[in-house]
Amino acid sequence: MAGPSYGNFCGIARAFEILGARWSALVVRDLLLGPKPFAELAELLPRLPAGELAARLGELADAGVVRQRDDVYELTSYGQDLEPVLLDLGRWGARSLGDPSPGDMFTVDMAILAMRATFRPEHARGVHASFEVRFGPIAIGVRVDDGHLAVTEGELPGADLIISSPVLKHLMAGELSPTDALWLGLADTEGDPVMLTTFVTIFHIPPPPELPMFDTAEERTVS
Template identity: 45%
Template sequence: MAARDYGQYDGITRALELVGERWALLIVRDLLVGPRRYGELAAGLPRIPSNILASRLKELQAVGVIRRMPRSRVVLYELTPYGRELEPVVLALGAWGFKAMGDPRDDQVVTADSMTIALRTAFRADVAESLPATAYAARLGPAELLIRVDGSRLAVDRGTGPADLDFTAGPDIRHLISGELAPARAIATGVVEVLRGPDELLDRFASTFHLAA
């Protein structure tokens, strides 16, 4: 049974009953990146109380959104096919919320999984199809990501690796992604620091990952 009952009968109400509890969609967001152990979910959501995380996982399992997958001595949580149907919903919410982000507070954190989903949200497959395959090694705050674009295909993995452009940036990179800041200006003002590779590839990155503010 859903933790909350709104007493109405329609699809939106039912969806909120299933995934509308606090933290539920952020758990779904992180599991869209890949299966996670309990400890990995807790580390990716550092402000979630352990009892709430346990409760949300049980609730999401009960309604068929996630499942437990025992692997050797480790239990992984992953989305079911029904749960993965939430991906376009989560990406649409991310695009909508991007318009109202503003400046980060001192107590707000960036995680590798949140940045992975942010990149999926901003990815413009239609633009990428006409561009050469490109790999980016990006240090976005504390998150180190290897971003590979090949036509309309996007792969984002934790860590580093061979890349055409290696760069680092803080939260102000959102001004580049929104189009408010030109790539050359982003480099000149220190919003983006190119560590290796031609500066011009940042133009390609900005074309490939774009969200209107």
């Protein structure tokens, strides 16, 4: 068992027994795109002490989610089944993600998974387009082909549109229009700028949750 039992005969409870320990889900996330050696996982999770990383990997292995093969760790078929779950969870979390804080990491794997998580195939039917998306020094290639998606690491020669914007998340969430972003100089593009609208239609973050508003301390008190 990966974690303490909740004492519930329930699949959701069992899932959180396996993934509920701090960092466990992120270890799985960092293995979604392929096997990695221990040193690379440690580099991707610098705030996780090596001993705790080893413990998380051991727990996930005991649960049948991860296995060690030669010098790398990889997901089992049971672990790979978590991909759509984590992508849905990532899209859900992105709704309240806010802006990055100083020191926050953002890796090429995170960029690729963000595209997968926010992809709306129903809005991509009949669309054949390619994008190179830049996040500072990180570049990924995004190909959309009639409702199908392929995302790769690195630049994409011949892309229909190259996008670089510090407010891309706000564009994808509909909080800023492509026209305003271009007019205000908040988005740099190479290619047909109209394709930016196509991009944010296909890759979308749902609106943030409505949070309760409190006027006084008394209103925060739960009786």
